[in-house]
Amino acid sequence: MLAVVPPPVTVRVPSKVNLHLAVGEARPDGYHELSTVFQALSLTDEVTVAVADEPGVEVIGEGASEVPTGPSNLAWQAVQALAEHVGRDHTEPKIRVVIRKGIPVAGGMAGGSADAAAVLVGLASLWRLEIGRDELAGVAAKLGSDVPFVLQGGTAIGTGRGEQLIPVLTRHTFHWVIAFDRRGLATPKVFEELDRLRGDGDPPRVGGVEPVIEALASGDPRQLALLLGNDLQSAAISLRPGLRRTLRAGVNAGALAGTVSGSGPTCAFLCSDGESALRVAAELAGAGVCRTVRVAHGPVPGARVIGGDEAPRPTPPEVHA
Numbered sequence: 159m160l161a162v163v164p165p166p167v168t169v170r171v172p173s174k175v176n177l178h179l180a181v182g183e184a185r186p187d188g189y190h191e192l193s194t195v196f197q198a199l200s201l202t203d204e205v206t207v208a209v210a211d212e213p214g215v216e217v218i219g220e221g222a223s224e225v226p227t228g229p230s231n232l233a234w235q236a237v238q239a240l241a242e243h244v245g246r247d248h249t250e251p252k253i254r255v256v257i258r259k260g261i262p263v264a265g266g267m268a269g270g271s272a273d274a275a276a277v278l279v280g281l282a283s284l285w286r287l288e289i290g291r292d293e294l295a296g297v298a299a300k301l302g303s304d305v306p307f308v309l310q311g312g313t314a315i316g317t318g319r320g321e322q323l324i325p326v327l328t329r330h331t332f333h334w335v336i337a338f339d340r341r342g343l344a345t346p347k348v349f350e351e352l353d354r355l356r357g358d359g360d361p362p363r364v365g366g367v368e369p370v371i372e373a374l375a376s377g378d379p380r381q382l383a384l385l386l387g388n389d390l391q392s393a394a395i396s397l398r399p400g401l402r403r404t405l406r407a408g409v410n411a412g413a414l415a416g417t418v419s420g421s422g423p424t425c426a427f428l429c430s431d432g433e434s435a436l437r438v439a440a441e442l443a444g445a446g447v448c449r450t451v452r453v454a455h456g457p458v459p460g461a462r463v464i465g466g467d468e469a470p471r472p473t474p475p476e477v478h479a
């Protein structure tokens with residue numbers, strides 16, 4: 159009897175920016191207690207999972223040469239984690255994962271996490287699993303602190319190590335300019351640097367999360383701009399002092415405010431509207447402070463299968479510095 163080979167499944171998955179990121183003390187397990195507000199952005203990766211003769215991971219697009227294709231790829235770890243969770247052998251039939259990267263690698267925008275979340279959604283469809291989003295979120299949390307959020311998308315408050323989510327419903331779209339740095343930063347190094355800075359002194363700490371939620375509800379980007387804050391920013395700047403210049407350049411170019419995204423070094427600039435974002439992007443691209451500039455908007459949905467008529471799309475508008 160001929161086995162029916164299911165068609166490949168492609169998933170689009172967002173990046174994230176932390177509108178607010180309060181970092182608590184280090185826990186005995188090495189993680190830090192967080193209180194954060196995530197927003198999913200339209201800067202996306204697209205991940206295809208397929209049954210294939212040759213198993214493994216292939217990476218193309220933005221920063222592809224810096225991404226491992228072996229067992230350390232978070233997308234491959236997601237294949238193994240889901241197979242184990244549902245008691246299935248992923249080596250028969252074999253699985254191939256193709257990642258088209260649009261999210262900067264090691265940029266603080268949850269790029270690897272996004273690919274892992276996309277694999278969970280893609281394989282659940284390819285394998286026709288009866289598995290709910292909550293169950294997938296449990297598998298996601300084991301893969302990394304940011305994986306549950308990019309699976310869910312939208313806007314959400316994150317607590318614990320970032321994996322416990324409460325959705326925040328917003329009717330408004332916010333417009334962003336994203337500046338990619340020339341090299342990435344390793345997330346654990348940035349948390350270590352914050353611990354070091356806190357041991358030596360008292361780097362600035364963000365306030366409470368409530369005003370941020372109110373600003374989101376108002377839909378006023380000016381109100382939100384005043385409240386963007388990230389405890390990891392001083393650590394990222396300490397490791398990459400040039401980020402100070404990038405943040406200044408974005409505001410000089412007309413952004414309402416800028417923040418280092420998560421552990422950096424990517425900087426995200428909030429703009430008053432889509433047209434302003436295009437103007438800021440063009441000016442920032444000419445300032446010579448970063449590698450690439452893109453525009454994005456949020457919130458957008460989490461990882462989701464894209465249908466045949468919604469074929470993989472070209473990367474979003476880009477302006478090279």
Ligand SMILES: C[C@](O)(CO)[C@H](O)COP(=O)(O)OP(=O)(O)OC[C@H]1O[C@@H](n2ccc(N)nc2=O)[C@H](O)[C@@H]1O
Nearest residue numbers: 188189190192302303304305319320345346349420421
């Ligand atoms: C900086 C953020 O992007 C903010 O959303 C996340 O906290 C990082 O999430 P992530 O990249 O998914 O991080 P994980 O893969 O879970 O952890 C990588 C490393 O970052 C550090 N880490 C991460 C999350 C957290 N709450 N505390 C930490 O100290 C730990 O050294 C950990 O070993």
Ligand SMILES: Nc1ncnc2c1ncn2[C@@H]1O[C@H](COP(=O)(O)OP(=O)(O)OP(=O)(O)O)[C@@H](O)[C@H]1O
Nearest residue numbers: 231232263264265266267268269270271273304345
């Ligand atoms: N699928 C993947 N895409 C990108 N990087 C990956 C992937 N799998 C493993 N990695 C490794 O993980 C490291 C961190 O990459 P990633 O793009 O996830 O960082 P990040 O966006 O800063 O993460 P976060 O914002 O969640 O802290 C990279 O240096 C790379 O070696």
